[in-house]
Amino acid sequence: MKKTAHIIVISLVVCNIISWSFLFFQKDNFFKVVFFDVGQGDGMFIETPDKRQIVIDGGPDYNLMAEKISQVIPFWDKELDVVILTHCDSDHMNGLFGVLEKYKVKNVLWTGIEKEENGEKIANWKNMLEREKVEGAEIFLVQSGDGLTGEDIKMDFIWPEGILEKVSKNDSNNNSLVSKLCYAESCFLFMGDVSFSEEKELINKNIKADVLKVSHHGSKYASSNEFLTAVSPKLAVIEVGKNSYGHPDLGTVGRLESFGAKVIRTDIKGDITVFSDGNDYKIVYQR
Numbered sequence: 669m670k671k672t673a674h675i676i677v678i679s680l681v682v683c684n685i686i687s688w689s690f691l692f693f694q695k696d697n698f699f700k701v702v703f704f705d706v707g708q709g710d711g712m713f714i715e716t717p718d719k720r721q722i723v724i725d726g727g728p729d730y731n732l733m734a735e736k737i738s739q740v741i742p743f744w745d746k747e748l749d750v751v752i753l754t755h756c757d758s759d760h761m762n763g764l765f766g767v768l769e770k771y772k773v774k775n776v777l778w779t780g781i782e783k784e785e786n787g788e789k790i791a792n793w794k795n796m797l798e799r800e801k802v803e804g805a806e807i808f809l810v811q812s813g814d815g816l817t818g819e820d821i822k823m824d825f826i827w828p829e830g831i832l833e834k835v836s837k838n839d840s841n842n843n844s845l846v847s848k849l850c851y852a853e854s855c856f857l858f859m860g861d862v863s864f865s866e867e868k869e870l871i872n873k874n875i876k877a878d879v880l881k882v883s884h885h886g887s888k889y890a891s892s893n894e895f896l897t898a899v900s901p902k903l904a905v906i907e908v909g910k911n912s913y914g915h916p917d918l919g920t921v922g923r924l925e926s927f928g929a930k931v932i933r934t935d936i937k938g939d940i941t942v943f944s945d946g947n948d949y950k951i952v953y954q955r
Contacts, residue, residue, distance in 0.1 A: 696717055697717050697945060697946075698717060698943050698944065698945060699714075699715070699716055699717060699821075699851035699854065699943070699944045699945075699946065700714065700715045700941060700942070700943055700944075701713070701714050701849075701856055701879070701941070701942045701944075702714075702736075702740055702939060702940070702941045702942075703881065703905045703907055703934055703939070703940040703941075703942070704727065704733065704736045704907075704934070704939050705907075705909070705934040705935065705937075705938045705939050705940075706726070706727025706728065706729065706732055706733060706736065706763060706907070706909070706934075707727060707728055707729065707732075707759075707909035707910070708728060708759055708885065708908060708909035708910060708911040708915070709725070709726075709727035709728040709729075709758075709759030709760060709762075709763070709885075709907065709909065710724070710725040710727065710754070710759070710760050710860075710881070710885075710907045711723075711724075711725050711726050711727035711732075711733045711736065711763055711907070712724040712725060712858070712881070712907075713736070713737055713740060714849070715740075715741075716818070716821050716851070717820070717851075718818075718819065720749045720750075720818065720821075721741065721747075721748050721749050721750070722748075722749060722750040722751075722752065722816075722823075723737065723748055723750070723751045723752065723764075723767060724752045724754065724847075724858055725752070725753065725754055725760040725761070725763070725764070726753075726760065726761065726762060726763025726764035726765070726766070726767055727759065727760070727762065727763040728758055728759040728762050728763065729762060729763055729766075730762055730763060730765055730766045731763075731766045732763055732766070733763030733764065733766060733767050734763070734766040734767045734769070734770040734771070736939070737767065737771070738770075740941075746770075746771055746772055747771060747772045747773075747774065748767070748771045748772070748773045748774070749773075749774050749775065750773075750774070750775045750776075750777060750816070751764060751767060751768065751773050751775070751776050751777070752776075752777045752778070752845065752847070753776075753777070753778040753779075753793075753845075754778075754779075754844045754845040754846075754858070754860040754861070755779065755781065755783070755840050755841065755843060755844040755845065755860060755861065756778075756781070756782060756783045756786055756789065756790060756793065756840060757783065757786070757840055757841065757861065758786070758789065760860075760861075761789065761793060762789075765792070765793075765796060768796055768800055769796075772803065772804075772805075773800060773805050774804075774805060774806065775805060775806045775807075775808065776797060776800060776805055776806070776807050776808070777808045777809075777810050777845075778808075778809065778810070778845070779809060779810065779811060779828060779831060779832075779843065779845050780809040780831050780833075781828070781831065781832045781833070781834070781835055781840070781843050782833065782834045782835070783834070783835060783840040784834050784835065786840075809831050810825050810845065811825065811828055811829065811830055811831050812825060812826050812827055812828060812829045812830075813825070820851055820852050820946065821849070821850070821851055822849070822850050823847055823848070823849040823850075824847065824848050824849075825845060825846070825847050826846050826847065826848060826870065826873050826875065827843075827844070827845065827846035827860075827862065827866060827869070827870060828843045828844075828845070828846075829869075840861075841860070841861035841862065841863065841884060842861075842862055842863055842865065842866050844859070844860025844861045844862050844883075845860055846858065846859055846860055846862060846866075846870065848874070848875060848877060851944055851946050852946025852947065853946055853947050854878055854879075854944040854945075854946050854947060854948070854949060855876065855877040855878055855879070856877055856878070856879045856880075856881070856942075857875055857877035857879070857880050857881065857899060857901070858881045859880070859881055859882065859883035859884075859890070860883065860884075861883060861884040861885075861887075861890075862883050862884070862890065863883070863884065863887070863889040863890045864889055864890060864892050864895075867883075867890065867891075867892050867894070867895040868894070870895065870898070871894055871895055871897075871898040875895075875898050875899050876898065876899060876900055877899055877900075877901060878901065878902050878903065878944075878949065879901060879902070879903045879904075879905065879942055879949065880899055880901035880903070880904045880905070880924075880929065881905050881907065882904050882905060882906045882907075882916070882920070882924065884915070885906060885907060885908040885911070885913075885915040885916060886906040886908055886915050886916020886917055886920050886921060886933075887913070887915060887916075887917060887920065888914070888917035888919055888920055890920070891920050891923055891924060892923075893923060896923060896924065896927045896929075897927070900927065900928075901924075901927070901929045902928070902929060902930065902949075903929060903930050903932070903942070903949070903951070904924045904929040904930070904931045904932070905932055905933075905934075905940055905942075906921075906931065906932070906933045906934070907933075907934050908933055908934060908935050909934070909935050910935070916933065932951070932953075937953045937955075938953055938954055938955035939953070939954045939955075940952075940953055941953075941954070
């Protein structure tokens with residue numbers, strides 16, 4: 669009973685951790701998502717029309733993500749509103765150490781799910797979070813049903829269904845934090861590294877989105893036909909670098925294209941910025 673109550677309280681708090689109503693900048697009516705070229709890993713930066721900033725994952729390199737962020741925000745800006753870790757694999761987590769070290773972060777969100785094979789890195793991550801708490805950051809454990817809301821902005825966390833303690837190597841990917849972020853009528857779906865089995869659970873949810881961050885760097889074990897039917901993406905972004913896993917799989921790329929999605933890759937295009945006015949979007953590449 670106590671555990672259930674605790675989760676409900678967290679859900680209510682997380683839904684209000686950002687007040688988008690106070691503005692330090694004039695709105696420019698554009699929503700921006702940057703898919704950084706961080707090598708074989710994920711690293712994304714989001715800026716809302718009122719200049720609220722969200723970071724999702726950090727890639728495999730300790731310093732690169734922080735350097736990338738410094739290139740897309742003013743040099744004097746040393747604060748970030750929200751940092752989100754989808755799961756504790758090194759290609760998603762490592763770069764967030766550098767981000768938390770360089771920037772003052774107001775809120776850190778993660779599932780709290782630890783990867784058994786990553787004990788030392790988990791210990792370092794928890795120590796980093798304790799330092800962030802001392803410096804004033806709020807730390808939240810999130811799951812399906814939690815979210816962030818604001819003026820014209822809504823971010824829903826739709827997976828995993830519950831907060832576990834420790835998982836195996838494969839289950840770490842499958843318990844990635846999946847989120848859907850909408851600005852007016854324009855929606856982005858961030859899939860972490862989940863695979864076919866989790867997609868079967870997600871197709872019963874509202875996952876339709878214009879832009880899809882393709883799961884697990886374009887793995888052959890994700891992005892099924894049933895899933896893509898439910899999402900119906902116009903644009904599919906694959907964050908990928910040099911690797912020995914066969915990412916992205918040609919069959920996966922073919923499925924995405926067969927559903928009418930424009931497929932773009934960070935290893936080919938470099939940093940990919942998607943601007944949205946709430947109805948339509950445009951893409952800018954930067955090598």
